[in-house]
Amino acid sequence: MQIQNEVSLKSYNTFGIDVKAQKFVEVTQIADLQQLLAQTTEPILILGGGSNILFTQNFEGLVIKIKLKGIEVIQENEDFVWLEVAAGEVWHELVLYCVAQGYGGIENLSLIPGTVGAAPMQNIGAYGVEIREVLEQVQAIHRNTGEIHTFNNESCNFGYRESIFKNIHKDQYVITGVTLKLSKKPTFNTSYGAIQDTLKANKVETLSLKAISDAVCQIRSSKLPNPAEIGNAGSFFKNPVIPQSQFEALQKRFPNIVGYPLPEAQVKVPAGWLIENSGWKGKRFGNIGVHTRQALVLVNYGGGDGAAIRKLSQDIQASVLDKFGVEIKPEINIV
Numbered sequence: 001m002q003i004q005n006e007v008s009l010k011s012y013n014t015f016g017i018d019v020k021a022q023k024f025v026e027v028t029q030i031a032d033l034q035q036l037l038a039q040t041t042e043p044i045l046i047l048g049g050g051s052n053i054l055f056t057q058n059f060e061g062l063v064i065k066i067k068l069k070g071i072e073v074i075q076e077n078e079d080f081v082w083l084e085v086a087a088g089e090v091w092h093e094l095v096l097y098c099v100a101q102g103y104g105g106i107e108n109l110s111l112i113p114g115t116v117g118a119a120p121m122q123n124i125g126a127y128g129v130e131i132r133e134v135l136e137q138v139q140a141i142h143r144n145t146g147e148i149h150t151f152n153n154e155s156c157n158f159g160y161r162e163s164i165f166k167n168i169h170k171d172q173y174v175i176t177g178v179t180l181k182l183s184k185k186p187t188f189n190t191s192y193g194a195i196q197d198t199l200k201a202n203k204v205e206t207l208s209l210k211a212i213s214d215a216v217c218q219i220r221s222s223k224l225p226n227p228a229e230i231g232n233a234g235s236f237f238k239n240p241v242i243p244q245s246q247f248e249a250l251q252k253r254f255p256n257i258v259g260y261p262l263p264e265a266q267v268k269v270p271a272g273w274l275i276e277n278s279g280w281k282g283k284r285f286g287n288i289g290v291h292t293r294q295a296l297v298l299v300n301y302g303g304g305d306g307a308a309i310r311k312l313s314q315d316i317q318a319s320v321l322d323k324f325g326v327e328i329k330p331e332i333n334i335v
């Protein structure tokens with residue numbers, strides 16, 4: 001374990017923001033992590049793949065990049081398999097492994113960037129599936145006491161892009177691994193029209209985990225900018241949830257507004273629609289901007305400044321609030 005000084009984080013965040021970490025270390029062993037947590041007095045930032053983070057300044061402290069590895073079958077029966085997966089595994093590689101083994105449950109979450117350890121943080125989700133549906137346990141170390149805690153699904157308090165680790169326990173735990181319960185007799189979730197259309201276009205006659213995973217990869221590659229080409233962190237904002245009555249009032253003023261009904265007379269409104277209809281889609285300001293095809297994604301065309309992206313996000317929030325009276329909140333972690 002080697003602690004380096006003054007390390008550029010440019011290649012460690014998908015926005016490609018060039019800030020420095022005062023100290024930087026990669027951790028491959030839990031014992032090393034515990035030792036670092038016990039010894040370090042300066043601020044600590046835990047980093048996975050850096051795909052859900054916006055750096056707005058240099059980090060004056062220690063950045064710990066989680067590289068704990070391992071995928072292990074810890075239990076199985078005729079119907080299910082329980083996998084213990086270390087936090088530093090790459091999420092999409094885990095998905096591909098599960099697809100190849102015939103373990104169903106996370107194929108709709110193909111191609112989400114980042115690490116396994118960050119996945120429960122915001123209860124990653126896509127195409128009608130969230131990690132909470134297959135997550136049995138989260139193993140984590142308390143940052144102050146060094147104790148190892150196990151959280152079951154219920155105690156993670158999962159919500160839409162939310163968990164206990166992102167709110168009540170924010171910055172209190174380092175996730176070291178997760179246990180997933182996956183199905184050996186999968187039921188396929190093709191509820192999203194785009195998946196059905198792609199399967200049809202691909203002439204898939206018999207559904208399989210691979211066919212769904214391939215379709216999801218295809219859809220995502222056509223819709224979302226590739227961070228290797230244009231710096232971004234996926235959806236910058238969460239989709240706001242508003243009361244049905246407010247949605248109906250908006251519908252009178254904006255007949256084309258899109259909304260998805262939720263329980264308890266709530267409606268989820270796509271933040272991308274609100275941003276696009278506030279005139280931001282494709283707007284470029286020097287080397288940062290709003291993506292040309294997906295208004296929910298803010299981008300760094302190269303050499304962009306994180307603080308400027310934060311300011312742009314605040315301007316977008318203010319303009320959406322002004323036009324629609326709806327508050328949109330960032331999904332990503334701003335540091």
Ligand SMILES: Cc1cc2nc3c(=O)[nH]c(=O)nc-3n(C[C@H](O)[C@H](O)[C@H](O)COP(=O)(O)OP(=O)(O)OC[C@H]3O[C@@H](n4cnc5c(N)ncnc54)[C@H](O)[C@@H]3O)c2cc1C
Pocket residue numbers: 014045046047048049050051052053066087112113114115116117118119121122123124125126173174175176224225226227232233234235333
């Ligand atoms: C092109 C693109 C598309 C995306 N699409 C989706 C999508 O469809 N659905 C979705 O849900 N997300 C999506 N995301 C967001 C992102 O991929 C996920 O949030 C992912 O889980 C982040 O993983 P990471 O390892 O990169 O986390 P990081 O960005 O490294 O960290 C995110 C946060 O978690 C903390 N953290 C990271 N690892 C740990 C750990 N082991 N213990 C404790 N805290 C930790 C960090 O401190 C930070 O606060 C997308 C991002 C991009 C760039």
